[in-house]
Amino acid sequence: MAIEILADRQNRDGGWPYVRGSSWTEPTVYAVLASLAAGEMEPARRGLRWILATGRRDGGWPPQAGVDQSTWVTALVALLPPEHLGASAHARAIAWLLGTVGRESTVTYRLREWLLGNPRLPEEEFPGWPWIPNAAAWVGPTSLAVLALEKEYRRRPLPAIRERIDSGRRFLQTRMCREGGWNHGSVRALGYESLPYPETTGMALAALRGVHSPGTERSLAVARRFLGECRSADALNWLRLGLLAHGQLPVGYCHPVAIENRTIPDASLGLLVAEAEKGRVLFLA
Amino acid sequence: MSQTLTRREWLAASAGTALLGGCGAERPIVPSIVSIVRAPVYDQRIYETVRQMLQEHRLEVRGRRVVLKPNLVEFEPGSSINTHPLLVHAAFEAFRGMGAASVRIAEGPGHRRNTFDLADAAGYFKTVPRFEDVFVDLNLDDVTRVRPASQFSRLGPLYLPNTALGADLLVSMPKMKTHHWVGATLAMKNLFGLVPGGIYGWPKNPLHWAGIHESIADLHAAFPRQFAIVDGIVGMEGNGPIQGTPKPVGVLVSGRDPVAVDATCCRIMRIEPGRIVYLRLASGGESNLTERNIRQIGESPSAVATPFELIPEFQSLRMENR
Numbered sequence: 239m240a241i242e243i244l245a246d247r248q249n250r251d252g253g254w255p256y257v258r259g260s261s262w263t264e265p266t267v268y269a270v271l272a273s274l275a276a277g278e279m280e281p282a283r284r285g286l287r288w289i290l291a292t293g294r295r296d297g298g299w300p301p302q303a304g305v306d307q308s309t310w311v312t313a314l315v316a317l318l319p320p321e322h323l324g325a326s327a328h329a330r331a332i333a334w335l336l337g338t339v340g341r342e343s344t345v346t347y348r349l350r351e352w353l354l355g356n357p358r359l360p361e362e363e364f365p366g367w368p369w370i371p372n373a374a375a376w377v378g379p380t381s382l383a384v385l386a387l388e389k390e391y392r393r394r395p396l397p398a399i400r401e402r403i404d405s406g407r408r409f410l411q412t413r414m415c416r417e418g419g420w421n422h423g424s425v426r427a428l429g430y431e432s433l434p435y436p437e438t439t440g441m442a443l444a445a446l447r448g449v450h451s452p453g454t455e456r457s458l459a460v461a462r463r464f465l466g467e468c469r470s471a472d473a474l475n476w477l478r479l480g481l482l483a484h485g486q487l488p489v490g491y492c493h494p495v496a497i498e499n500r501t502i503p504d505a506s507l508g509l510l511v512a513e514a515e516k517g518r519v520l521f522l523a
Numbered sequence: 524m525s526q527t528l529t530r531r532e533w534l535a536a537s538a539g540t541a542l543l544g545g546c547g548a549e550r551p552i553v554p555s556i557v558s559i560v561r562a563p564v565y566d567q568r569i570y571e572t573v574r575q576m577l578q579e580h581r582l583e584v585r586g587r588r589v590v591l592k593p594n595l596v597e598f599e600p601g602s603s604i605n606t607h608p609l610l611v612h613a614a615f616e617a618f619r620g621m622g623a624a625s626v627r628i629a630e631g632p633g634h635r636r637n638t639f640d641l642a643d644a645a646g647y648f649k650t651v652p653r654f655e656d657v658f659v660d661l662n663l664d665d666v667t668r669v670r671p672a673s674q675f676s677r678l679g680p681l682y683l684p685n686t687a688l689g690a691d692l693l694v695s696m697p698k699m700k701t702h703h704w705v706g707a708t709l710a711m712k713n714l715f716g717l718v719p720g721g722i723y724g725w726p727k728n729p730l731h732w733a734g735i736h737e738s739i740a741d742l743h744a745a746f747p748r749q750f751a752i753v754d755g756i757v758g759m760e761g762n763g764p765i766q767g768t769p770k771p772v773g774v775l776v777s778g779r780d781p782v783a784v785d786a787t788c789c790r791i792m793r794i795e796p797g798r799i800v801y802l803r804l805a806s807g808g809e810s811n812l813t814e815r816n817i818r819q820i821g822e823s824p825s826a827v828a829t830p831f832e833l834i835p836e837f838q839s840l841r842m843e844n845r
Contacts, residue, residue, distance in 0.1 A: 256663045257639075262721065301721050305666070305682060310724065341732065369724020373732060376724065378636075422634065422726060427703060430762050437636065469598075470640035500639040 241276040244269055244505055248281050252288035253303075254502045261288060262302045267314040268506035271521060274322065275513045286322055289315060297330035298338075308334060309370045310379035316386035317521065320393075332390050335383050336402055339365040340375025361424065365402075366409035377413055377420045380406050381441035385521075388447070407449060410442045418456030419464075436464040440476025447483035458486050471497050471504040478511045479521070487515070555783035555811050556580065559791070559822040562756050563773045565609045573613040573752070574620065576777055579820060582750065585622035587691035590659075591615060594697045594713050594754075595630045596765060598644040603757045603769040606696050608650035610754050610775070614694065615651065628654075629686050631661030631716045633726045634765075638662060659686045662720035671745035675804050676737035678729065682722045683745065695751045695781060699758035699788055701767055701831055704735055706799050706840050708764050709788045710751035710781040714742040740804035743781060751784040752777045755791065760831040774827050781805075786812045790824035792831040794840045 247269075248254055253261020254269040266285050273282035293299055298308020299315045312334050320328035341347055343365035351358065366375030367383040384406040391399045415425055419434025420442045426432055439461050446454055458481065465477050465488070474493060481487040499505040510521045560576050562569055591614055593606035611628060618626045628651065635641050638660040648654045664684035671681070687693055697713035705712060715738075718727045730738040743749075753776040761767040772791065778784040782805050786796035796802050796812050803812070810816045814824070833840060 256660070256721075260665050262663065264721075302666070305722055306668075307722070309722070368728070370722070370729060373724065373728040376726075376728070378725065430703075430766055433766075435635070469644060470637045472637040472640065500637075504637075 241272065241278055241509060244272060244502065244509075245278060245281045247502060248284065252284035252286075253292075254285065256501045256503065260302060263289065263292065263299050263311040264301065264314055265502035265506070267311070267318060268503045268510070270318060270322075272506035272509040274319070275510055275518065282322070286318070289318070290324065290327055293327055293330070297334035299331070307370060310367065310382065312338075313367070313379065313382040313386045317382075317389060332387070332399075335367070335386060336398055338367055338371060338383075340368045341372055342374050361409075361412045364405040364408035364412060366406055366413075374423065375409060376423045377410060377438045377442055378422065380409050381438075381445040384410070384445035388445075407446055410445060411449075411451070411453060414442075414453050414457060415460075417460060418453065418458075419460035420457070434460055434464075436461075436468045436470065436473035437476045439464060440473065440478070440480035443480030444476070444483045454484070458484055462486070462488065465491070469497060471499045471508060472501070475504065475507040475511050479507075479514065482511070482514055552810055552816050554816050554818040555778060555780035556818045556820060557776065557778035557780070557783050557787045558820040559787065559824065559827060560775045560777075561773055561822060561827070562775050565607050565756055569609055569756075570613045570616060572775065573610070574617045576752075576775060576821075577614075577617050577621065580750070580777065580779065582621065582692070582779075584618055584692055586624045588689060589618045589623045589626045589692045589694060590687055590690035591618075591626065591628045591694045591696055592661075592687070592713060592716060593628065593630055594708075594716065594764075595632050595638070595641050595645055595647075596634060598635065598641055603698065603700075603759045603767075604765055605645040606698050606754045607756065608646045610752070610756070611647070611696060612651045614696065614752055615657070618694075623692075626657070627659055627686060627690075628657055629659040629661050629664075629684070631664075631684065631718065631720055633715055633720065636662070636720065636725050659684075661687060661717055662725075664719060664721075666719055666722060669745060671741045672747065673740070673744035673807075675740040675744075676730075676733035678733040678738060678741055681741070681745070682719055683717060684719055687717045687746065690746075691748060693746050693749050695749060697751075697753055698764075699753050699755035699770075699772060699776070699792065701760050701763035701792070701833060701837070703762055703764075703834055703836070705739070705801060706833075706837050707785070707789055707792060707794055709753055709785040710749075711739050711743050711785055711801060711805060714739065714746065717742060717746070736800035736804060739801040743801075743805045749781050750777070750779055751781045753784060753788050755788065758792075758831070760792075760833075762834055768832070770829070770831055772827065772829055774822065780811060783811050783817045786814075787817060787819065787824055790814065790842070791828050793828055793842045794831065794833075795842045798840045 254265040270285040298312040316331040366380035415434045419439035421432035661684040666682040695710040702708035755772040755774040758770040759767040760770040789796040
């Protein structure tokens with residue numbers, strides 16, 4: 239899907255749908271980033287206006303206009319350049335991220351578990367981010383939050399930001415599957431090993447840029463294997479980003495033409511990854 | 524003075540007596556009809572089998588909006604994780620043939636975000652012509668906040684997809700599988716796929732915190748116009764719903780009452796339905812879990828029963844352990 243087609247799919251309200259229909263925050267952020275990367279400023283401006291209009295009082299963003307809850311999509315909004323989003327809205331998104339943890343890391347939950355005599359599990363040691371407040375932290379939203387905070391830390395190297403990036407990365411490392419790569423959350427359920435997924439493996443590897451460990455090496459091997467067999471544009475985009483973050487994308491890799499971009503995030507992220515492959519890392523930097 | 528009851532008065536009195544006497548689990552109720560039909564393999568014969576099965580239930584769907592909700596979980600076409608696309612297409616064609624105004628296929632997978640890719644890998648694009656036009660990704664559908672008619676969990680009002688809320692008939696089409704958190708995943712547990720991941724995430728973790736059994740019962744209460752068709756041609760035993768092993772059973776189980784359908788499936792799997800917590804909650808003290816209050820048509824559960832392997836944590840669910 240070329241950038242022109244992306245512009246065609248923009249809703250009248252300035253936002254983008256996943257496929258068709260109402261505007262959602264996730265596709266709108268990705269489409270704005272892709273439009274900015276392509277120099278398509280007018281669609282990007284309209285998209286940014288939609289995003290600004292849907293922000294919530296608590297500093298976060300809902301997944302869709304009208305939903306009365308800020309969620310993980312706030313990390314995506316925080317990935318937008320503050321010079322385009324507006325410094326104040328961007329700072330509010332970062333503050334929301336810094337104040338959000340998975341439920342298992344809250345004082346109330348830990349106190350309750352302590353009173354019940356339940357031991358703290360190793361994977362609950364480091365706080366990650368939930369999809370929605372008051373639920374557990376997961377690999378996907380934690381990876382996106384780390385990416386957003388890493389980008390912010392380059393602009394504002396504050397200890398509070400560094401601390402959350404580090405703990406988020408430790409969270410990801412404790413959730414790595416035994417063979418490498420990532421499932422959504424736990425590494426095992428009822429004694430059975432969880433198997434890695436391509437898209438979460440790519441996301442976590444992107445968030446672990448610069449982290450060298452045997453586990454990262456195993457996960458990069460898993461990502462390279464997935465890259466050869468995966469049939470999903472979304473997963474391939476994340477695998478490419480994850481491998482690129484570690485300088486491990488195979489030389490001369492070509493995105494299989496038979497794999498269709500079915501959603502706006504597929505198409506937008508595909509454009510952003512192509513830019514990243516050319517050295518324009520708008521998304522990760 | 525002698526008094527003769529008219530037939531209407533007699534019926535009213537009988538109903539009143541049934542209500543007054545009905546506090547225990549044994550009280551007789553209007554039996555739920557559940558059919559068990561043999562279907563040994565996924566092949567073209569399934570179209571006629573499903574058509575006949577639906578006719579037997581005398582569903583009135585002319586001019587109505589029907590939504591088929593299969594269970595799509597993972598990208599493994601050769602496995603028995605997902606509801607088979609041929610069965611879903613057979614139901615799609617059957618409901619269209621019965622005069623439904625619209626038939627949509629809709630699902631909101633709980634683990635994988637790329638629903639269209641998942642449906643493609645599961646064979647839906649190949650099997651259902653113009654699949655993209657009839658499919659709705661419930662994770663990303665427009666939503667309305669509703670409070671279920673009965674609330675067993677602490678969830679409170681839930682955002683639910685408009686496609687499912689607007690259906691005149693919601694057809695739950697799960698795979699007959701064991702489940703490592705709740706024992707068995709059937710028509711009722713399949714309703715987890717109605718909860719929009721776009722709002723609640725992947726997996727839909729707030730439901731876990733609110734209690735899985737209780738959330739299943741909430742969702743059941745939120746959708747009063749249901750029908751269920753369980754894909755038991757090849758089910759899954761052991762560590763379901765993902766890492767289990769295929770279990771050929773060769774049946775389709777269907778009915779208007781998902782509680783009775785699930786209870787029947789449990790009996791086929793040799794699981795004691797009364798020990799599945801969400802079934803007990805949803806039956807609400809009614810006895811539609813008990814075998815004598817379910818009118819089976821087609822095969823009897825005992826004629827097709829085959830014990831499903833259960834993980835150690837669920838050995839106590841076995842009917843043999845009564």
